[in-house]
Amino acid sequence: MSSRCFVCGKRLAVIDGWCAEDWNAQHELVKLPARLEVTICSRCDRAKISGKWQVWNAQAFLRSKAKVFGRLDRFDVNRQNEKFTVLASGLVERGKKLKTEKHTVLINFNCVVCPDCSRALGGYYEAVLQLRGDISENVIKYFEREAAKISAVDARAFYSVKDVKEGFDVRIGSASAASKLARLLKEKYGAELKKSYKLVGRKSGKDIYRMFISVRFRQRFK
Structure with missing residues (x-):
């Protein structure tokens, strides 16, 4: 004859004299602060x-x-x-x-x-994309779309745009994000890239450089 649970005396004992229900009641599954x-x-x-x-x-x-x-x-x-x-x-x-x-x-x-947002608020940037040449509205939309994708995974990829006589200067908080955006523009639109660096200061005894990437469009893309 099957034994009964020693706690409730009603249900069948299945675990060391306990029924499944009373065993569950006595034992935690999860513990949280x-x-x-x-x-x-x-x-x-x-x-x-x-x-x-x-x-x-x-x-x-x-x-x-x-x-x-x-x-x-x-x-x-x-x-x-x-x-x-x-x-x-x-x-x-x-x-x-x-x-x-x-x-x-x-x-x-x-x-x-956070530190990244503090940098953005303070006007910090590591790189400048210099968009030059025949820049169509589609190029601008493509850039904004890709920049948004990168910003979603890299908080330092914030940017600001300044109109200049020759086109646009895009200040970007992340040098790696700037390089990626320049590469995407080259792959999609055949833009010519030219990279340079400028000494902007020193920190902890080390020179600080800012990256400049010239992105030149030779023809208008619709």
């Missing part, structure tokens, strides 16, 4: 996680803070201001039945301005 603090940029909404500024993802952040005891199948996060509700489901250790838990975490956001 009740309160957490996050430093976040008030301009770009990136967060400083483990010393690095990155795109804020509440689910990934809370998952990294969760201790899991067993097999986690689902981890959903809902937000209401600073209150985050987590719904977790899976099997606890040695569990025989799926368990769903609800956790509430309060996150205190410490709002600051």
Whole structure:
């Protein structure tokens, strides 16, 4: 004859004298802190996680803070201001039945301005794209579209545009982003590139150079 659960006395014992339901009730699937603090940029909404500024993802952040005891199948996060509700489901250790838990975490956001946004606000830039020649509206639209894509993954790829007599000067916060944009314009429109550097100062005993890339269009592209 099958034994009954020593806790409830009703259901069959399946785990060391426990029924599946009472085993779940006694064992946690997930453990989360009740309160957490996050430093976040008030301009770009990136967060400083483990010393690095990155795109804020509440689910990934809370998952990294969760201790899991067993097999986690689902981890959903809902937000209401600073209150985050987590719904977790899976099997606890040695569990025989799926368990769903609800956790509430309060996150205190410490709002600051990140270094990249501080540079943008201060007019900082590492490179200048000098767009010259016969520049069509389509070229400008293509440049803006590609610049937006790069900015989405590189916070230092902010830029500003200045009209000059010969065309446009584009100041870009990231030298690598400037090089990539110049290369894209060359590949798509056959633009001629010429790179140069200018000494703009010194820092910690090292010379600081700014990169200039001349991007010349020989014919109008529609």
